[in-house]
Amino acid sequence: MERVIVRSASDIQSLAGYKERVRPENDPFKRIVQPYHVHIAMQCALCGHWHNDGYIVELERGGVTNIGHICGRKSWDTFSAAEHDYRERELRPKLLQKLSGAAPEIKALSPVSTDLRDRALLLGRRKREFLHRFPTLSAELRRRANTNRTQVMRIQERDKATIDEMMAANPRQDRERLQYEEIPVGSLQGLPLFKIKLHETAVVNFTARVEQFLDMDTTMLPTERLVDWDTWIDALQQRHQDAQRAVIEGELFF
Numbered sequence: 001m002e003r004v005i006v007r008s009a010s011d012i013q014s015l016a017g018y019k020e021r022v023r024p025e026n027d028p029f030k031r032i033v034q035p036y037h038v039h040i041a042m043q044c045a046l047c048g049h050w051h052n053d054g055y056i057v058e059l060e061r062g063g064v065t066n067i068g069h070i071c072g073r074k075s076w077d078t079f080s081a082a083e084h085d086y087r088e089r090e091l092r093p094k095l096l097q098k099l100s101g102a103a104p105e106i107k108a109l110s111p112v113s114t115d116l117r118d119r120a121l122l123l124g125r126r127k128r129e130f131l132h133r134f135p136t137l138s139a140e141l142r143r144r145a146n147t148n149r150t151q152v153m154r155i156q157e158r159d160k161a162t163i164d165e166m167m168a169a170n171p172r173q174d175r176e177r178l179q180y181e182e183i184p185v186g187s188l189q190g191l192p193l194f195k196i197k198l199h200e201t202a203v204v205n206f207t208a209r210v211e212q213f214l215d216m217d218t219t220m221l222p223t224e225r226l227v228d229w230d231t232w233i234d235a236l237q238q239r240h241q242d243a244q245r246a247v248i249e250g251e252l253f254f
Contacts, residue, residue, distance in 0.1 A: 001033050001064070003094075004056065005234060009042035012056060017063035021045050028060035029076035032086040036066065037231045046071040055083075087223045095226040099218045102233050106213050109240065113210040116243050120203040123250040127193060138194070145194040153182040190253025192246065206243035 006012060013020070019027070022045045033056040041050035045065040054068045072079040131138045144150070158166075163178050209232060218226065232239070 001058070003034055004036075006036040006038060006056075007235070008040065009038055012036060012042070012066050015056070015064050019045060019059070019063045019065045021048070022059065022065050022067075024075040027063075027065075029072070029079055029082070030058045030060040032057050032082055033064060035091070035227055037227075042066065044068045044071050046075050092223045092226065095223070095230050096218060098233065099226065099229055102236075103213075106210055106233075106236070109210055109236075110214060112240070113207045116203060116247050117207040119247045119251070120200070120207070120243075123193070123247065123254070124200070126254055127250070141188075141191065141194045144188065145191040148191075150187045150189075150191055151184055152186045152188060154185045155180050156183050188253070190249040190251070193250040193253050202239075202242040202246040206239045209239075 001015075004011060004015065012018065020043075024046070035053070035055050037053050039052070041052045043049070044051050044054060044067055046067045049068070049071075051068045054066050055072065056064055056066055057072070058064050067075075069083065072083065157180055158178060163175060166178050167173060167175055213229070218229070221229070
């Protein structure tokens, strides 16, 4: 089986021969195909618990499934040895090769990363000053950001004639409730800047990790850390876009 790019549970569940639930006595373990990480947890085929990390494994009698590593060790006697052998003999060389191959692309992103970091730092200073000067307004902007309410409304009182017409059209209405109406007057740009930690996290997940990657010797990392970097590289373009969007949105607000 070729290596599978896993971004969500559906990428695993759509594999040919995928089994949602397995029993160790009926479905003997054959080999590890690859590890996986998903942001939204998926159910382990062995224990039924929900995991973000695990392995795609092939079964002796055919088919593939997903399991957590602890479940695999508890359920199949041969799993621990297979896991160690897979990680050191198969996985590690592939990961080192992949990370080495990605280095030129990440190096080319360094100037972009530096620019985004500097713009984000400036936004951070502006945001802190804004929060200090306008605490009441800032609280309202946070509420709007967390509920995605970008539209700004003006409350306007209806005249008696308009209310009379509305009551004539539907006499069961509450007249007092018709006294005022909301008029759209505009929309707020850059509200995600006020979502707690979301804005900063998107930028750090890209800029700090780019700098960290370029400063480290990947050959000295344990295999577990190589797996983490492998997952990061798979989502590199998305992380770049998220960081760029976060900075642009903040600049639009100010």
